Amino acid sequence: MTCRDIRLKRDSGFTLTELMVSLVISGVLMTAVYAVFNSQQKSYAVQDQLATAHQNLRAAMNLMVKEIRMAGYDPHKNSGAGIEAAESGLIRFTLVSENDGYDNDNDEVIDEIGELKTIQYSLYESGMDADAIKDDLGRKVGQANNQPVAQNIDILSFAYLDEEGEPLGFPIVNPFAIRSVQISLVAKTAKPDPAFKQNGGFRTKTLTEQVVCRNLAF
Numbered sequence: 001m002t003c004r005d006i007r008l009k010r011d012s013g014f015t016l017t018e019l020m021v022s023l024v025i026s027g028v029l030m031t032a033v034y035a036v037f038n039s040q041q042k043s044y045a046v047q048d049q050l051a052t053a054h055q056n057l058r059a060a061m062n063l064m065v066k067e068i069r070m071a072g073y074d075p076h077k078n079s080g081a082g083i084e085a086a087e088s089g090l091i092r093f094t095l096v097s098e099n100d101g102y103d104n105d106n107d108e109v110i111d112e113i114g115e116l117k118t119i120q121y122s123l124y125e126s127g128m129d130a131d132a133i134k135d136d137l138g139r140k141v142g143q144a145n146n147q148p149v150a151q152n153i154d155i156l157s158f159a160y161l162d163e164e165g166e167p168l169g170f171p172i173v174n175p176f177a178i179r180s181v182q183i184s185l186v187a188k189t190a191k192p193d194p195a196f197k198q199n200g201g202f203r204t205k206t207l208t209e210q211v212v213c214r215n216l217a218f
Contacts, residue, residue: 049189053152054205057187060137060150061207067119068181070095076114082216083175084118086160086168090119091181095177095215104142114133118142121149123156154204155186161210163217179217182210 071093074081085092097104098130104117109177121143126136126148137153138146159182160168185207192201 039196048204049191050205053187053189053203056150056152057185057205057207060153061183061185063139063149063211064121064183065209065211066181068093068121068211069213070215071181071213073097074114074215077117081116083178083213085120086158086172086175086178088158088170089156090120090122092118092156094118107141121156122146123153126151135188146211150187152188152190153185154188155184156203157184159184176216178213180212181211182208184208 026042032083032097039084050186057086068091072082073095075096079094079096081092081094083093091195094116098115098116098118104115106192109115119139122140123134124138124146125132125134126135126138126146128151130146135153137149137156139147139149160178161180161182162168163179164176165180172178184205187207188199188204196202196203
C-alpha cells in the first residue's frame with residue numbers, strides 16, 4: 001500500500017454506522033441534560049413560591065401580633081377597650097389610638113381624646129385573584145371595608161387563653177377572661193405543584209405565635 005492509498009483512506013470520513021452511533025449518543029446526552037435542567041427549573045419554581053408564601057406569612061403575622069398585643073390599651077381607663085369578638089376564625093378588638101390622624105369612631109372628630117379604634121382580622125375574598133375562595137387575610141378598621149394583608153392564606157385560627165394559660169372553650173361568652181391569644185396561619189403556594197400529591201398540589205407553610213395581651217389584665 002502506497003502513501004497515497006493511506007492518505008485517501010484517512011480522508012474518507014465517518015461511516016454511516018459511526019454517524020448513527022454518534023447521533024444516538026448525542027441524543028442520550030441531550031435528553032439527560034434537558035431532564036436535569038427541567039428538574040432544577042421545577043425545583044427552583046417550587047422553592048421560590050414557598051419563599052414568597054413564607055414572606056407573606058411572616059409579614060401578616062408580625063402585623064397581627066403587634067396590634068393584638070395592644071388590644072385593650074386605654075391610658076384613660078374609661079373607654080372600655082378590649083376584645084369584642086373572639087371566634088376561631090375571627091378576632092375583633094378595640095384600643096385607644098390617639099394622634100394617628102384618623103376619625104376612628106366616625107363621629108367626624110379626628111384624634112379626639114379617648115377615641116376607640118376597632119380592628120378586625122378574618123379571612124375574606126378580596127377579588128384580587130378571582131377564585132371565589134375566602135383565602136385572603138383581611139384587616140378591617142372601624143366601619144371601613146376589609147383591606148388585604150396577605151393572599152393565599154389557607155387557614156386562620158385563633159385560640160384564647162385565660163390568666164392561668166388554659167384555653168377557653170367556644171363559644172367564648174366572657175371575652176374579659178382572655179389574657180393571651182394564640183394565632184395560627186397556614187399559607188399556600190400561589191400555584192399547585194403537579195409532583196405534590198397532597199392538598200390538591202399546593203404546598204404550605206405554617207406559623208404559630210402566642211400573644212400576651214398585657215392591657216387586658218387591667
